[in-house]
Amino acid sequence: MSPVILRCEGATIRFGGLTALNDVSFELRQGHILGIIGPNGAGKSTLFNLLTGIYKPVAGKLEFMGHNLVGVTPHQIVRLGISRTFQSSRLFGDLSVLDNVLIGMHTQTTTGVMRAIFMPWRARRELTAAAERAGQLLRMVSEELYENRFSLASGLAQADRRRLEIARALAASPKLLLLDEPSAGMDDKETDALITDIRRIQQIQPTLSLIIIEHDMRLVADLPDSIMVFDFGQKIMEGSFNEIRKVERVQQAYLGKAAHA
Numbered sequence: 112m113s114p115v116i117l118r119c120e121g122a123t124i125r126f127g128g129l130t131a132l133n134d135v136s137f138e139l140r141q142g143h144i145l146g147i148i149g150p151n152g153a154g155k156s157t158l159f160n161l162l163t164g165i166y167k168p169v170a171g172k173l174e175f176m177g178h179n180l181v182g183v184t185p186h187q188i189v190r191l192g193i194s195r196t197f198q199s200s201r202l203f204g205d206l207s208v209l210d211n212v213l214i215g216m217h218t219q220t221t222t223g224v225m226r227a228i229f230m231p232w233r234a235r236r237e238l239t240a241a242a243e244r245a246g247q248l249l250r251m252v253s254e255e256l257y258e259n260r261f262s263l264a265s266g267l268a269q270a271d272r273r274r275l276e277i278a279r280a281l282a283a284s285p286k287l288l289l290l291d292e293p294s295a296g297m298d299d300k301e302t303d304a305l306i307t308d309i310r311r312i313q314q315i316q317p318t319l320s321l322i323i324i325e326h327d328m329r330l331v332a333d334l335p336d337s338i339m340v341f342d343f344g345q346k347i348m349e350g351s352f353n354e355i356r357k358v359e360r361v362q363q364a365y366l367g368k369a370a371h372a
């Protein structure tokens with residue numbers, strides 16, 4: 112069995128009188144995909160904000176590959192190997208597809224202003240290597256994106272924008288990738304293509320672990336090794352899709368009558 116890379120114990124986050132996360136515990140193994148589902152306001156994005164250092168818990172422990180994450184800055188957390196995409200697009204529309212991925216590499220490159228001025232050949236060499244790697248990443252995520260690497264990001268269709276966000280998050284060389292509703296705005300065909308893309312990424316990088324917040328049951332049923340169900344800031348259960356879909360509370364809280372049927 113692969114090692115546990117992420118361990119969360121009793122994490123609690125409060126905003127005034129509202130408990131957005133209540134005593135949440137889970138583990139994630141290397142190379143595994145964990146899905147998170149739950150109704151709006153259940154605490155899913157708050158969990159991502161906790162894992163990426165944006166929010167600090169009032170109680171609980173958080174450990175990633177032997178490092179405590181509580182009180183660690185978002186920048187340091189990216190360096191430790193956790194990167195993410197957001198629910199809403201954060202792309203630079205007036206930059207090319209390739210440049211958007213290059214921006215995601217800033218934690219990996221070493222050239223600063225002084226080095227660029229006094230050792231321009233080193234800066235050029237580093238930039239060329241980074242551009243090559245950005246191209247490889249685009250190719251890994253989607254051949255079509257790679258073909259469009261010199262186009263402006265603003266001109267991409269919604270499904271390709273979401274793919275580009277994944278490529279940019281991968282540019283930081285994460286060991287854990289957090290995807291916040293990656294299939295948002297996609298139709299069924301595009302969601303199926305996204306599932307294939309994520310599988311390909313994992314085949315190429317089998318040690319990469321993922322946590323995916325998702326509403327689309329096609330993806331939830333197909334990709335994750337296990338699924339956590341959230342409601343009112345609490346983890347109400349964890350299991351395979353077949354296990355969680357049978358539980359009445361899950362059906363009431365999230366899946367709805369259609370899934371029950």
Ligand SMILES: Nc1ncnc2c1ncn2[C@@H]1O[C@H](COP(=O)(O)OP(=O)(O)OP(=O)(O)O)[C@@H](O)[C@H]1O
Nearest residue numbers: 126129130131149150151152153154155156157158
């Ligand atoms: N910075 C904040 N200040 C105050 N309340 C917040 C803050 N961030 C989140 N909340 C509240 O915490 C609760 C959980 O929000 P969260 O965004 O984690 O839900 P979610 O499960 O991701 O929902 P959605 O699917 O709508 O994104 C909500 O009631 C939300 O209003």
